[in-house]
Amino acid sequence: MVAVINTGRSIHRSFNYNENKVKEGVAVCIGQGNYPVNADKMSLNMKLNRLLKRTGLNPNVKRNSVHISLNFDPSERLSEEKLKRIATAYMDKIGFGKQPYLVYQHHDSGHPHLHIVTTNIEADGNRIDLHHLGIRKSEPARKAIEMAFGLVVAGQQKKQEYTLDAVDARKVQYGKLATKKAIQNVLVNVLDRYRYSSLPQLNAILELYNVRADRGQETSRMYRYGGLQFRVLNLDGTPVGTPIKASLFYQKPTLKNLEKRFSKAKKQKDRHKLRLKNTITKVLQRQKGTTLEALVKNLEGQGIHTVIRKNAEGRLYGLTYIDHRTQTVFNGSELGKAYGAKAIQNRLGEGMAPEPNFLRHSAPRPGLGLPPQSAPAVAETKDVIQDTEQTITAKSSESLLETLVQPEQVSDYLPYHLKKYRKRKKKKKG
Numbered sequence: 001m002v003a004v005i006n007t008g009r010s011i012h013r014s015f016n017y018n019e020n021k022v023k024e025g026v027a028v029c030i031g032q033g034n035y036p037v038n039a040d041k042m043s044l045n046m047k048l049n050r051l052l053k054r055t056g057l058n059p060n061v062k063r064n065s066v067h068i069s070l071n072f073d074p075s076e077r078l079s080e081e082k083l084k085r086i087a088t089a090y091m092d093k094i095g096f097g098k099q100p101y102l103v104y105q106h107h108d109s110g111h112p113h114l115h116i117v118t119t120n121i122e123a124d125g126n127r128i129d130l131h132h133l134g135i136r137k138s139e140p141a142r143k144a145i146e147m148a149f150g151l152v153v154a155g156q157q158k159k160q161e162y163t164l165d166a167v168d169a170r171k172v173q174y175g176k177l178a179t180k181k182a183i184q185n186v187l188v189n190v191l192d193r194y195r196y197s198s199l200p201q202l203n204a205i206l207e208l209y210n211v212r213a214d215r216g217q218e219t220s221r222m223y224r225y226g227g228l229q230f231r232v233l234n235l236d237g238t239p240v241g242t243p244i245k246a247s248l249f250y251q252k253p254t255l256k257n258l259e260k261r262f263s264k265a266k267k268q269k270d271r272h273k274l275r276l277k278n279t280i281t282k283v284l285q286r287q288k289g290t291t292l293e294a295l296v297k298n299l300e301g302q303g304i305h306t307v308i309r310k311n312a313e314g315r316l317y318g319l320t321y322i323d324h325r326t327q328t329v330f331n332g333s334e335l336g337k338a339y340g341a342k343a344i345q346n347r348l349g350e351g352m353a354p355e356p357n358f359l360r361h362s363a364p365r366p367g368l369g370l371p372p373q374s375a376p377a378v379a380e381t382k383d384v385i386q387d388t389e390q391t392i393t394a395k396s397s398e399s400l401l402e403t404l405v406q407p408e409q410v411s412d413y414l415p416y417h418l419k420k421y422r423k424r425k426k427k428k429k430g
Helices: 011-024 044-055 080-093 133-149 176-190 199-209 255-286 292-300 341-348 375-405
Strands: 002-008 027-033 065-071 101-106 113-119 211-214 229-233 239-245 304-310 316-323 328-331
Touching (some): 002 011, 002 133, 011 027, 011 044, 027 080, 080 101, 080 113, 080 133, 176 199, 176 229, 176 239, 199 328, 211 239, 255 304, 255 316, 292 304, 316 341
Antiparallel strands (some): 002 065, 027 101, 211 229, 229 239, 304 316, 316 328
16 A cells, blocks of 8 residues: 655645546545545535634644545455545544545546545644654554555555556547546646656657647737646647646646746756766667667667657757656757757768868769869869969968067057156255
8 A cells, every 4th residue: 555645725626626536437435534424415515614614723724735645556456345444544543533534436547546635623723743744654554554454565566667558639539528537647647757847848748648738829818928728639749629728637737837847857857867868878889870760769778768859841950858767858958969969960970961161172083973074174273272272371471460560559558657656856944
């Protein structure tokens, strides 16, 4: 079992998240604690008001919402009654046994899990300390419950490779509810899992799952006021279905909130930069002379996805690296000049052809399909080159001579005899 504790400033937010899941048919409120009536006989207002009245006993406490999730191994088949007993035992052991709380069973993921909504304000108005609650009380409670109920121990299950299926555009383009549910599933597994320092970097990950964060056109009202919406993409990268505002999702991934994540991730990413650079360098050394497509394929074998950015003319102008091993995203320029688009092309031998040097001429070699140049033309060309070189040499000599004989000019120059002040002679007394 794995327990995750989230604290917040709004009971409404945690409560609405779970009740919306119930409306969508992917969750059920299976139990309650310290309520006068069973959960299946209460209205929404009855459930919420009990929590709001408790938080109102101490309005000075700003962080009064506690949202807990208990996650179990996919191999476990737990009955509803057993899940309720686990929830009750967990709340007692972490010191929330006398608090009002609601228990929700969710069916929207591949493993069984519970969500518990409660508050840390006690009946006398005192506040339950949330500092290091996970280390102090939740961790010992988790271990005791695993033994008591015969659950799979959190640290012993085999680690499986993380996989997230891409959104199927055919299933979401006709309904808003299906679109939101599909995007929500991707956001839950991407936003907190990866480190990205800009919106294009976040989109580089989301587009792997056919989702994009869109600010709209620069002339649009949404762009001017910092709005953001999420859209589903088809296989061609074209948006389909109904766009969903960022503020409607549980994580509130608005542009303002994402920018906070960007600044935080910039510091966190640095320690993974060297590992990514070394991997790219090793692959380049082994695959000299190959194409960019071959490099991308070889990097995928190392757990690195490369996004190739091209302009409307099809010209490469940037590379973005998604390192799934460390869950970090880097632009080529962040790693250094040697890992940018132009440098990688040059190292692969796909760089742009060098510009012709008009001061250097060479006679065309036979066999290249060019007409042979006559001897007078070659001689005339040599004369032109010699005249050009002589002119350049003469001009260089003249400029050098002018530089040597030119008097030194300083803007703040002052003659020496004016720099000193003359002392006045004292008059001798007669």
